[in-house]
Amino acid sequence: MAEKRFSIGYALAPKKQNSFIRDSLLTLAKSRGVDLIRVDTDRNLADQGPFDCILHKLYGFDWKQQLQQFKSHNPNATILDSPEAIERLHNRISMLQVVSELKIEDPNETFGIPKQIVIYDKETLFDEQAWETLKFPVIAKPLVADGSAKSHKMALVFNCDALNKLKPPIVLQEFVNHGGVIFKVYVVGEHVQCVKRKSLPDVSEEKKSVEDLLSFSQVSNLANHEKIDDKYYKLMHLDDTEMPPQSFIVDIARGLRQAMKLNLFNFDVIRDARYGNRYLIIDINYFPGYAKMPGYETVLTDFFCDILYNKQQLEGEEGKGESHHDLKKVASNTCSDDGETEKEESVEV
Ligand SMILES: Nc1ncnc2c1ncn2[C@@H]1O[C@H](COP(=O)(O)OP(=O)(O)OP(=O)(O)O)[C@@H](O)[C@H]1O
Ligand SMILES: O=P(O)(O)O[C@H]1[C@H](OP(=O)(O)O)[C@@H](OP(=O)(O)O)[C@@H](O)[C@@H](O)[C@@H]1OP(=O)(O)O
Ligand SMILES: [Mg+2]
Numbered sequence: 001m002a003e004k005r006f007s008i009g010y011a012l013a014p015k016k017q018n019s020f021i022r023d024s025l026l027t028l029a030k031s032r033g034v035d036l037i038r039v040d041t042d043r044n045l046a047d048q049g050p051f052d053c054i055l056h057k058l059y060g061f062d063w064k065q066q067l068q069q070f071k072s073h074n075p076n077a078t079i080l081d082s083p084e085a086i087e088r089l090h091n092r093i094s095m096l097q098v099v100s101e102l103k104i105e106d107p108n109e110t111f112g113i114p115k116q117i118v119i120y121d122k123e124t125l126f127d128e129q130a131w132e133t134l135k136f137p138v139i140a141k142p143l144v145a146d147g148s149a150k151s152h153k154m155a156l157v158f159n160c161d162a163l164n165k166l167k168p169p170i171v172l173q174e175f176v177n178h179g180g181v182i183f184k185v186y187v188v189g190e191h192v193q194c195v196k197r198k199s200l201p202d203v204s205e206e207k208k209s210v211e212d213l214l215s216f217s218q219v220s221n222l223a224n225h226e227k228i229d230d231k232y233y234k235l236m237h238l239d240d241t242e243m244p245p246q247s248f249i250v251d252i253a254r255g256l257r258q259a260m261k262l263n264l265f266n267f268d269v270i271r272d273a274r275y276g277n278r279y280l281i282i283d284i285n286y287f288p289g290y291a292k293m294p295g296y297e298t299v300l301t302d303f304f305c306d307i308l309y310n311k312q313q314l315e316g317e318e319g320k321g322e323s324h325h326d327l328k329k330v331a332s333n334t335c336s337d338d339g340e341t342e343k344e345e346s347v348e349v
């Protein structure tokens with residue numbers, strides 16, 4: 001009997017498609033029975049396929065409706081990930097709320113988020129009461145994180161004089177010195193991988209008194225031609241920075257994944273320079289730049305196979321009339337229709 005093949009339809013913006021869909025990924029996936037096929041976003045999704053799975057990073061109401069329609073026509077297909085679960089990451093307040101709710105017992109390290117407030121209008125911006133809990137410098141971040149260039153435009157604000165330059169709705173987050181290095185933790189289902197990147201440098205007392213405002217955008221994002229390799233680590237002086245403990249990072253990643261019901265995301269972590277064992281999560285991104293992760297082809301292909309082969313096994317056993325309870329044990333970690341995550345296993349680093 002011919003081996004069963006699977007097809008994954010991917011719906012990505014051109015920039016993402018260029019970086020993520022490489023021949024090396026297509027070839028490896030194909031060799032393991034998985035065909036990655038581009039969804040034509042000018043046509044209705046439900047008219048395309050058949051697909052066993054949809055991989056997507058697109059925004060907007062219309063796309064959400066197309067996914068719903070596709071799912072109602074193809075109830076067995078897996079949507080990676082559910083648009084409702086992704087939506088939480090489009091707002092910088094709801095994005096980090098989930099971190100505050102996480103409970104992780106670690107004898108040596110602690111984690112949290114920086115102090116922050118949300119400002120919806122200019123009036124509140126100048127209201128001293130709103131500022132009571134915050135200390136300068138702060139980072140002003142657009143409230144909405146919708147993938148637009150605008151949503152990445154930030155400003156380091158040193159004092160009140162700069163406030164009139166800000167455009168609400170924004171989140172004002174305390175800037176925390178962290179030695180100029182950020183940890184990016186990539187999550188792909190059960191796989192967790194942490195890398196170092198350059199970040200904003202620490203702010204000295206002297207600088208606090210001379211600057212008003214500094215604008216910046218995507219400081220830790222690599223340009224297409226940059227590669228995370230030894231050269232980058234040397235150039236950015238990343239070699240000397242110690243990594244956070246792996247098991248601690250894996251616990252946070254696992255907790256976030258379960259709470260958010262997402263399989264494909266990364267989060268940015270900084271180590272508070274005031275306490276060597278305090279970590280702050282400052283950003284969570286859906287479907288980040290995986291191609292920058294060493295060995296991404298294997299990691300992603302393993303993940304696709306896990307999902308598709310487990311799903312097949314699940315459907316096969318359902319056909320034999322096994323109870324739903326038993327089937328849950330072999331279900332993959334994908335989000336089902338209602339966004340429920342079905343299995344939790346060890347997370348490798
Ligand atoms: N509270 C903070 N304290 C110190 N540095 C910070 C803080 N928040 C952000 N930064 C710095 O600013 C950068 C951009 O912030 P953030 O990650 O929130 O933006 P983003 O545009 O969503 O980034 P990404 O490209 O990862 O999506 C971080 O990578 C880090 O270097
Ligand atoms: O998905 P896009 O292509 O738009 O860009 C994402 C980018 O990945 P890229 O490598 O593909 O540029 C990510 O980089 P890393 O965290 O992995 O460094 C991160 O900056 C996301 O926030 C971006 O998503 P957005 O927030 O804009 O939706
Ligand atoms: Mg970030």
Ligand SMILES: [Mg+2]
Pocket residue numbers: 145283284285
């Ligand atoms: Mg981000």
